Amino acid sequence: MDESFCVMEYCYIKPINRTYKYISIKAKLLKTPVTKIKLNFAMYKRVNGYLPFLYNITVDSCRFLKNTTSQPIAKFFYELFKSHSNMNHTCPYDHDIIIDKLSTSYLNYKLTEVLPVPEGQYLVQTNWYAYDILRVSVGFYIKIVLTCV
Template sequence: MRVGFILQVQVIVALGALTSVHSKLELTNIKCISHDPDFAGFEYCLLKSINRSYKYLSLKVKLFKVPITDIKVNLALAKKSSGYNPFLYNITVDACRFLKYPKSNPVIGYMYDFFRAHSNMNHTCPYDHDLLVDKVTTNFINKHVTEVLPFPEGEFRFRSHWIAYGILRATASVYATLS
């Protein structure tokens, strides 16, 4: 009887310790590739470190063949383990439909909130101007992802393929470590 009580107390203490642990996400790199330089090009794609605890990423895509009325985005999360392997998410979204009906899916609704807060991609198609993602910090990501979803520690890659009119036009990959 006493052993069962001690075990219950140990489990409660362990669960309490687990709920007080917070993950820390650190951005480590960003890579942007224009697969069709006649269609779009990156003016900048950077990860800027202000100090040891504050980094942000920004990118600007110059569009050369506007207006754009058909664009799909493939989003994939991979975890490093003998190379980067698929992990949890790999979805393709019709960007025009996504922007027209942002709350049709909870995950997609979250992405819409992200885009409204950090980019100029906040209206429906057609797109006839450059695309800008400005100063996305790890604080934003930690608040909305690691505090809500339990993620394992490790190195991750978030990759987005931008497909316009059925042709791959650009890829942006963000690398991060979760500890």
């Protein structure tokens, strides 16, 4: 949204073989340090278009990272990528933001076993605000299919 503030260097899903795929994202911050960040996170399910589904929350990220137990829903989604990211500390951020080799099978497990999301097509929309200005918008389109083995 604001290329003078942040540039997405890459954002991809890399298939290694038929069963293993991973997600990698790198956002280069051009105006550092960043000391005020908000995240709006919303889920939509595809039913004759994308309609709101379960969550639409906005979190003050700097405050949340000081006490992750304060927002249980945000904590669940933060823990999906925390171990694969350098976003595991509180503000200020004076470096690039990286999510590296986040396994899709791990996400599948968390979204079907831990939080049993029903089958369907979903959009997970994230809007990142710095200093109350929309800087980055990232949407993840996912399809959840339950299989019997």
